[in-house]
Amino acid sequence: MEVxxxxxxxxxxxxxxxEMGKKIGFAPTMGALHKGHLSLYEKAREENDLVISSIFVNPTQFNNAEDLEKYPRDINRDILILENSHLVDAVYIPEVVDIYPEKTVSQHYDFDGLENEMEGKSRPGHFDGVGTVVEELFHQVKPDNAYFGEKxxxxxxxxKxxxxKKKLLVNIKGVPIYRAENGLALSSRNQRLHEDRREASKVIYETLKxxxxxxxxxxxxxIKERVQDIFDEQKGMQLEYFLIADEETLKETDFFYKDKNFRAFIVVVVDGVRLIDNMHLD
Known part of the structure; x- marks a missing residue:
């Protein structure tokens, strides 16, 4: 594997x-890799000649400096995980100047209102940071296909x-959420939880079911009242929000329409660690 x-x-x-005509599959990450990331590379391996990862903790998508500082970083561990997976041909580990050659600031994007729902309400500017780093990585890596988890x-x-809107020549592929045996959605933030708290957090997935x-x-x-009741009974957990939204517009709904697809979204803070999850509703 090339570094x-x-x-x-x-x-x-x-x-x-x-020049060799290779079809490139790409999945950007912020490191702290786990099996959820590897599931992206498994899908990319099936559909491309070459699979590339990137590891870059993007400063412009954090709303507070403390969260950025606490974000888990172990580049040597991450490289070893990628090498041992035998799924990735190269990993790109840029410096900040490679992504932000002048000032470390985000571009401003219009995502047709998607950025104003859910996470956007409590994290202003977050998705401008996401858009800026992902667009720049796409320009540099030039992938044919790019893979992102549905978590x-x-x-x-x-x-997407x-x-x-930018008419970029890359296909965006969503990959289903990779879950631990107890159902908890795998996340880099889970590493900050003690094992017994990770086990207790299975209530999030059980609630979605x-x-x-x-x-x-x-x-x-x-439904919302029942969900609130469940988390009122959990020690050390706070339900930040639960809602059901239209999958296309991400706008919260209070009523079901037969011709639309809906998804449940939940955010729970467990011992100060913010966990997010979601589920398509059948």
Whole structure:
């Protein structure tokens, strides 16, 4: 596996691969890799000649400096995980100057309102940061296909919208959420939880499964009340928000429409660690 530590080294590598007609699959990450990330590379391996990862903790998508500082970083561990997976041909590890050559600031994007829902309400500017780094990485890596997990469903929708509006020549592929045996959605933030708290956090997935059972049987206000009751009983957990939204617009709904697809979204803070999850409702 090639380890590419600058934009110039990456560009030389990409140029050689393009000359050979290689189809490139790409999945950007912020490191702290786990099996959820590897599921992206498994899908990319099936559909491309060459698979590239990137590891870059993007400063412009954090709303507070403390969260950025606490974000887990172990580049040597991440490289070893990628090497041992035998799924990735190269990993790009840029410096900040490779992504932000002048000032470390985001571009401003119009995502047709997707950025104003859910996460956007409490994290202003977050998706401008996401869009800026992902667009720049697409320009540098020049992938044919790019892979993102459905755990960050709003982010996936926003990246699809950016590609559409910017007319970028890359196919965006969503990959189903990879879960631990107890159902907890795998996340880099999970590393900050003690093992017993990770086990207790399975209630998040169990709640989503119940919501799917209640879907179209009781009203959405009743569902929301039941979800709140569940988390009122959990020690050390705070329900930040739960809602059901249209999968296309991400707008919250209080009523089911037969011709639309809906998804339940939930954010729970466990011992100060913010966990997000979601589920398509059948």
């Amino acid at each position: 590419l530590k600058s934009k110039k080294v990456l560009q030389d590598f990409i140029e050689r691969q393009k 960050d469903f709003q982010q996936l929708a926003i990246i 919208k950016m590609v559409e 119940k919501v799917n059972e209640w879907f179209r049987v009781i009203t959405i206000p009743e």
